[in-house]
Amino acid sequence: MSLDAATRKVLPSSEVTILHLFRHGKVDTGGRRRAYGHTDMPLTEQGRKQGNNLIRLAGGLPHSMGVFSSDLTRCLKVAKPIAQALKSPLVVSEELREQHMGRWENRTWEELTVADEDTVHSYWADYVNTVPPEGESFKDMTKRIVNWWELNKEKLWGKRWIWVGHIGPIRALLCHLLNYPLSEALRFAPAPGSHTELLIAESGTVLKQMGALPTVELQSSVSPNKIDRPLRVAMSGSAGVGKTTLAKQLSQDLSLPYIPEGIRARVRKGLVIADLSYPELQDLILELWEEQIHEEEKALNRAGGFVSDRSSMDYAAFWLHYGFTGPQTSSFLAACTARLPFYDRIVLLPWGVIPLKKDGVRSVNEYVQLRYQALLEGLLYQNLSENRLLKMGNLSDFEMRRSWLLRSLQFAFESKKS
Numbered sequence: 001m002s003l004d005a006a007t008r009k010v011l012p013s014s015e016v017t018i019l020h021l022f023r024h025g026k027v028d029t030g031g032r033r034r035a036y037g038h039t040d041m042p043l044t045e046q047g048r049k050q051g052n053n054l055i056r057l058a059g060g061l062p063h064s065m066g067v068f069s070s071d072l073t074r075c076l077k078v079a080k081p082i083a084q085a086l087k088s089p090l091v092v093s094e095e096l097r098e099q100h101m102g103r104w105e106n107r108t109w110e111e112l113t114v115a116d117e118d119t120v121h122s123y124w125a126d127y128v129n130t131v132p133p134e135g136e137s138f139k140d141m142t143k144r145i146v147n148w149w150e151l152n153k154e155k156l157w158g159k160r161w162i163w164v165g166h167i168g169p170i171r172a173l174l175c176h177l178l179n180y181p182l183s184e185a186l187r188f189a190p191a192p193g194s195h196t197e198l199l200i201a202e203s204g205t206v207l208k209q210m211g212a213l214p215t216v217e218l219q220s221s222v223s224p225n226k227i228d229r230p231l232r233v234a235m236s237g238s239a240g241v242g243k244t245t246l247a248k249q250l251s252q253d254l255s256l257p258y259i260p261e262g263i264r265a266r267v268r269k270g271l272v273i274a275d276l277s278y279p280e281l282q283d284l285i286l287e288l289w290e291e292q293i294h295e296e297e298k299a300l301n302r303a304g305g306f307v308s309d310r311s312s313m314d315y316a317a318f319w320l321h322y323g324f325t326g327p328q329t330s331s332f333l334a335a336c337t338a339r340l341p342f343y344d345r346i347v348l349l350p351w352g353v354i355p356l357k358k359d360g361v362r363s364v365n366e367y368v369q370l371r372y373q374a375l376l377e378g379l380l381y382q383n384l385s386e387n388r389l390l391k392m393g394n395l396s397d398f399e400m401r402r403s404w405l406l407r408s409l410q411f412a413f414e415s416k417k418s
Contacts, residue, residue: 015158020061021173021196022164023211024074025050032108035132037101037168040073050193051078053214057195058082058162059338062290063331065089065159070096070166079164085338087330088162095148098166102135128182142172142182149173153200170196177205230256230305231409232296232342236314236376237349238369240357242401243309246349249402251307257299259308262288282324286332289315296342311346312339313383317376337383347390347405348380354396 025047029036043051055078058064066089069079076092083090104112113120123130131137136144171185177200180187190196190211199206231254235243244260251258263284267273276284292310299306316336319329340346351373352366380389390408395401 015201017153017157017198017200018160019156019198019200020058020064020160020162021170021190021198022054022058022078022162023167023170023190023192023194023196024078024164025054026192027074032110034106034108035101035104035112036106037098037135037166038072039106041106043074043077047074047192048077054078054164054193054195055081055085056338056341057214059085059335060293060342061162061335062160062286062293063328063335064162065156065328065331066091067162067164068093068096069164070094070098070169072097072166075164075166079162082162082164086334088334093148095144096163096165096169099138099141099168100136101132103133104135128185138168138172138185139182141168142175145169145172146176149176174198174207178207230254230303231307232300232305232344233409234308234311234343234346235349236311236346236380238351238373238376240354240369241349241351241373242354242398243349245398246347246401246405247307247309249398250405253402253406254305254307257303257306259292259295259299259306259310261309262291262295281322282319282328285315285318285322285324289332289336293339311343311380312336313346313376313379316379317372320375321372340384343388345388345390345409346380346384347392347408348377349392350394353394 024043026044027036027041027047028044029041034041059082064086067079067083067086068091069075071092071094075096079090079092082088109120119133123132128138131140167190170190171188172182174180174188174196175182175185177198188210191213194211194213196210196212197208199208233250233254233256235247237243248258250256263271263273266284273281273284289312292308292312292315296306296308313336316333319332319336351370390405392401392404395404
């Protein structure tokens with residue numbers, strides 16, 4: 001429900017800044033614990049794999065306005081590919097480096113303890129204030145990170161961003177935004193290659209998830225006939241082509257959750273699309289896209305697969321269909337495209353076979369729907385491999401459609417039933 005102007009004036013701003021904090025992957029310390037704050041350490045093979053998981057995770061997120069990164073290689077190995085894939089600006093800064101360990105840099109904790117046991121014990125007894133020789137304390141590093149945040153938060157406000165960094169700065173920012181004393185910083189322990197997400201508003205900060213390890217798989221590398229887990233299937237096509245009916249039936253046939261398109265629920269609650277301004281319509285598409293990602297992830301956690309009423313390319317087609325060509329377009333389309341490997345199959349239903357029915361959501365002008373369908377087909381053909389796009393012929397009978405789809409999914413479908 002919309003609030004009146006007087007109420008909106010006294011309430012905190014409803015704008016939310018979404019910050020995805022990616023910790024770099026595991027570094028190669030030669031198998032020994034080291035103080036390597038500013039030292040440009042290489043990644044291990046495991047660390048590179050962890051970084052690749054973060055890169056794929058970033059591709060499946062709703063569009064981000066940009067990527068921030070420490071200038072050390074272990075972070076740039078993740079940040080650069082993300083920025084390139086999303087066609088988003090990359091800002092690299094020394095200010096986002098790990099705590100500077102001074103003369104302790106790249107020395108093992110074992111040799112440091114042998115050389116000066118009292119100083120090392122003092123450091124761990126009060127890591128917040130103790131300064132390594134010619135280095136900086138955790139408190140000093142936190143001031144550096146908080147200063148960076150305060151200088152940049154206004155231009156970051158209300159948008160989504162990715163930050164690739166180190167555990168120390170991540171802990172420092174969490175303490176600052178969540179009002180934790182620095183003495184509690186070690187309670188935050190995001191693992192290498194993990195994802196922490198913050199929702200930052202004028203009224204406060206919410207820690208949405210902490211140190212989550214991505215489980216994203218590169219589905220394009222999986223043989224279409226060797227899927228040994230529940231399927232991820234998305235319907236695609238213009239309004240009125242029968243996606244919902246077929247998707248609901250397929251979800252029953254495969255015993256998988258059905259993910260409806262989000263716009264219908266909003267229309268039932270009173271949303272009138274025709275009343276939306278141009279910016280409001282753009283925000284709605286972004287909101288629906290984020291909701292789609294959330295519902296897919298929820299279905300995966302619950303059942304391992306799903307049948308969805310829409311694919312990621314449908315949202316890209318919506319964006320272009322309504323004529324959005326502003327600064328967000330490149331990163332949004334890139335995010336939609338990067339999500340494609342997430343689906344095992346996308347089912348493209350034909351336009352013009354089933355008569356359009358007025359339902360309060362769709363336009364019943366067949367040529368409006370044809371324009372959308374043409375955009376969508378072009379995006380799918382350009383970005384999806386032929387063996388993962390199932391293009392239905394001009395079938396109108398429901399049972400024939402269902403039979404065709406089950407036959408098309410036969411190999412994967414039988415592997416799930418056996």
